[in-house]
Amino acid sequence: MRVTLVIPPETHSIELSIPKGLEGGKGVYPKLGLLYVAANIEARLGVTPSVIDCPAERLDYEGLERRLRECNPELVGVTTLTFNLIDCWKTIKLTKRLFPQSKVCVGGQHVTLYPEETLGLEGVDFICHGEGERVFTWLADALRKGSTTEELAKIPGLGFKDAGSSLEPGASPRTRINPHQDRIDDLDDLPMPARHLVDLGRYDHVAAQGERLATMQTSRGCPAKCLFCDIRMTKFRKRSAKHVMAELQYLVDRGIDDFFFVDDTITIDKSRLFEICDIIKASGLKIHFKISARVDTVKPQLLEALAGAGCYRIHYGVESATPRLLKYLQKQTTPEKVATAFRWTKEAGIGAFAYCMIGIPTETKEEMLNTVDFAISLDPDYAQFSICTPYPKTALYQSMLEMGIISEDYWRAFARNPTEDFRVRFWNADYSEEELRDIQGECHRRFYSRLGYIARQARQLRSWHDLRMKAGLGAKILLRQLNR
Numbered sequence: 001m002r003v004t005l006v007i008p009p010e011t012h013s014i015e016l017s018i019p020k021g022l023e024g025g026k027g028v029y030p031k032l033g034l035l036y037v038a039a040n041i042e043a044r045l046g047v048t049p050s051v052i053d054c055p056a057e058r059l060d061y062e063g064l065e066r067r068l069r070e071c072n073p074e075l076v077g078v079t080t081l082t083f084n085l086i087d088c089w090k091t092i093k094l095t096k097r098l099f100p101q102s103k104v105c106v107g108g109q110h111v112t113l114y115p116e117e118t119l120g121l122e123g124v125d126f127i128c129h130g131e132g133e134r135v136f137t138w139l140a141d142a143l144r145k146g147s148t149t150e151e152l153a154k155i156p157g158l159g160f161k162d163a164g165s166s167l168e169p170g171a172s173p174r175t176r177i178n179p180h181q182d183r184i185d186d187l188d189d190l191p192m193p194a195r196h197l198v199d200l201g202r203y204d205h206v207a208a209q210g211e212r213l214a215t216m217q218t219s220r221g222c223p224a225k226c227l228f229c230d231i232r233m234t235k236f237r238k239r240s241a242k243h244v245m246a247e248l249q250y251l252v253d254r255g256i257d258d259f260f261f262v263d264d265t266i267t268i269d270k271s272r273l274f275e276i277c278d279i280i281k282a283s284g285l286k287i288h289f290k291i292s293a294r295v296d297t298v299k300p301q302l303l304e305a306l307a308g309a310g311c312y313r314i315h316y317g318v319e320s321a322t323p324r325l326l327k328y329l330q331k332q333t334t335p336e337k338v339a340t341a342f343r344w345t346k347e348a349g350i351g352a353f354a355y356c357m358i359g360i361p362t363e364t365k366e367e368m369l370n371t372v373d374f375a376i377s378l379d380p381d382y383a384q385f386s387i388c389t390p391y392p393k394t395a396l397y398q399s400m401l402e403m404g405i406i407s408e409d410y411w412r413a414f415a416r417n418p419t420e421d422f423r424v425r426f427w428n429a430d431y432s433e434e435e436l437r438d439i440q441g442e443c444h445r446r447f448y449s450r451l452g453y454i455a456r457q458a459r460q461l462r463s464w465h466d467l468r469m470k471a472g473l474g475a476k477i478l479l480r481q482l483n484r
């Protein structure tokens with residue numbers, strides 16, 4: 001069976017918390033979801049899929065068409081997030097036009113949130129909600145064996161269109177969504193992502209440190225309750241330190257020296273993280289890596305261990321300098337805790353990335369600008385000021401619906417009918433989107449145009465390519481502000 005897995009082009013992404021102009025041009029990280037799916041089908045069924053990573057291969061729809069024709073697929077898997085749903089659907093329709101007999105299965109975070117709506121889209125034959133490794137493999141196996149509708153109905157996490165025997169002419173097929181599969185508890189049981197199916201040399205990012213970059217995942221889930229996050233209060237599951245080390249070694253042997261651990265919150269289980277750091281140190285591997293953490297999950301000893309193992313940056317969710325707003329966001333932190341964690345991080349010799357938010361409901365402009373001053377006082381390597389965005393199915397969005405702030409479930413409507421005129425909505429009664437985008441520009445300019453900051457970045461340049469990427473990003477930040 002010829003299987004092709006596609007990461008769609010990012011030409012029609014919707015503008016979210018960060019302006020598209022700033023999001024683009026920073027580089028591309030390898031996306032692990034599809035590579036996990038690819039590895040599992042290869043290991044369990046002996047089917048080696050082709051992977052088309054459009055952003056990394058810099059493919060538009062013409063390029064994608066060329067690549068799809070080369071692959072001549074029978075089963076196509078497409079990964080999707082809500083922000084690139086339009087591109088996802090265009091990819092599906094292109095596939096169906098080129099290969100009407102092929103089967104299309106869609107998976108990813110968006111599908112997990114909106115299984116029914118995604119399955120309803122023209123061209124989609126199957127959806128996979130939740131983790132895709134096993135479900136997609138079961139599906140491919142079932143298709144290979146020519147399984148019946150009843151057999152498909154037994155695959156947990158799968159959804160499909162059932163034409164049924166009594167379908168009236170012209171009637172739409174019934175959509176059937178099977179119950180959720182159990183979460184994969186033993187993550188060591190999963191084969192490592194099939195990175196051999198992509199060109200690792202194509203990935204790089206403005207905030208990277210080494211020569212060659214890879215993403216890695218050592219755990220899944222986060223028990224925290226942040227109001228704006230759609231994975232809040234999900235069960236934390238982890239790989240063993242030994243399993244993680246085997247993957248690191250595999251990648252180092254292939255020239256990778258810079259790792260981005262994309263775990264939701266890798267620091268939840270401290271003893272395992274200590275163990276990972278110890279093994280890396282004992283192995284003598286010379287690597288750089290960065291992680292994401294909550295400020296209340298780090299302590300000096302852990303930071304020291306991380307630094308010793310090669311951790312060069314920690315991404316922290318700072319969000320706001322205003323305690324009232326932190327409380328509202330159910331962040332369970334305070335500016336003092338944030339400042340302490342940043343101080344400890346610096347003392348351990350690790351850099352920091354401060355994720356901040358502006359435009360939180362009821363937030364004033366003064367409070368937004370206070371957050372920039374606070375971020376500057378934390379002295380991170382980078383800071384990002386996102387506009388607080390009620391993402392689909394988050395508690396923040398649900399509360400907007402329940403309180404009647406919005407009258408229609410616009411994300412659901414978009415999931416049913418993704419149109420290019422869709423605009424994301426923010427929730428701050430006192431400022432329009434334009435005003436918020438203006439303040440956001442001002443925040444980035446304030447943070448990034450400091451002479452001391454620019455001088456430090458210049459000292460840390462890795463290469464001409466690095467200089468080009470950083471200069472390009474800097475110019476964009478300043479030009480956006482001047483053009484406003």
Ligand code: B12
Pocket residue numbers: 010016017018023028029030031032033034036037076077078079080081082083105106107108109110113128130131132133136215217228229230231262263264391392
């Ligand atoms: C790391 C990360 C980033 C990184 C790197 C992204 C990358 N290229 O790897 C950075 C910081 C760049 C980033 C940026 C953004 N991110 Co982000 N990010 C994440 C994070 C924390 C992990 C993603 C990941 O690698 N997961 C690990 C893999 C293994 O999981 P997975 O991708 O979900 O795949 C599994 C299933 O979904 C499924 N699956 C996936 N694809 C397919 C396909 C098929 C065919 C099948 C069958 C199954 C399947 O199977 C996979 C294996 O189990 C998630 C949170 C999360 N837990 O998902 C947010 C998340 C994906 N990001 C999100 C958002 C909104 C963004 C931004 C748009 C933010 C912004 N700037 O406004 C940008 C978009 C940039 C971009 N172009 O991608 C949202 C998406 C919400 C949504 N409804 O779409 C998430 C879910 C965070 C959240 N909770 O709100 N992000």
